[in-house]
């Protein structure tokens with residue numbers, strides 16, 4: 162068996178009622194236990210790619226998709242589904258139970274997990290996401306960040322090998338986003354789960370081992386976050402917003418205030434800016 166959680170080869174895809182191909186010759190692979198971020202502006206094909214990989218969309222396309230060496234197709238759908246847990250953008254659409262613990266138990270009930278094991282798994286998943294004290298609360302009474310933690314617990318309780326975050330942080334504030342991603346990172350390393358995160362926000366790639374950028378259905382860039390983050394101009398051409406601090410550094414460099422690889426303390430940079438403007 163290979164060490165690949167996901168392997169996509171030469172994948173092209175066209176929706177039936179769409180004249181253009183949505184995905185064009187995509188190749189990518191993710192090793193077990195690693196974190197891949199798929200980054201692109203809206204409408205570039207990332208959701209389509211992930212739906213195909215999770216077997217949620219029939220692969221009437223060219224190319225192959227494998228999850229743990231198993232081809233993703235209609236015949237293998239049930240066993241592919243066992244490997245994958247998905248957390249979506251809007252937690253409100255994911256709740257089914259009257260309380261947090263009922264909600265986390267729901268997926269286990271569907272799998273006819275024995276009662277004692279179910280209680281244990283719900284308890285452990287809620288502890289993992291630091292929501293155990295909310296077990297008896299109504300899901301609708303929680304904050305956005307807490308709701309996403311519960312959604313994550315529902316997925317964790319099913320013990321997936323791969324967690325897909327489908328813009329899972331986009332309804333949270335910056336603090337909530339950071340905290341959810343940090344939590345996912347902790348659980349990834351604790352349980353050796355593979356994470357695939359799709360996002361249009363470049364600030365979210367920091368935790369990943371590998372990033373791919375898709376634009377117009379094609380893979381345009383691939384690498385580690387540090388490599389991706391220095392490609393300011395390319396990022397802008399793919400409609401991605403370069404982080405504010407990077408834009409400031411770029412401007413300071415253009416003005417000759419700092420050197421390109423000048424990573425001095427904030428105080429020293431502030432001092433240089435002060436000197437620059439004092440001379441004007």
Ligand SMILES: Nc1ncnc2c1ncn2[C@@H]1O[C@H](COP(=O)(O)OP(=O)(O)OP(=O)(O)O)[C@@H](O)[C@H]1O
Nearest residue numbers: 176178179183201202203204205206207208209210
């Ligand atoms: N069911 C469908 N039938 C026809 N075309 C579709 C369908 N779903 C998506 N598309 C088209 O495929 C392209 C890619 O859409 P997709 O949702 O995969 O992109 P995305 O990068 O995830 O965008 P977003 O971030 O807005 O969700 C878009 O042009 C979209 O209009």
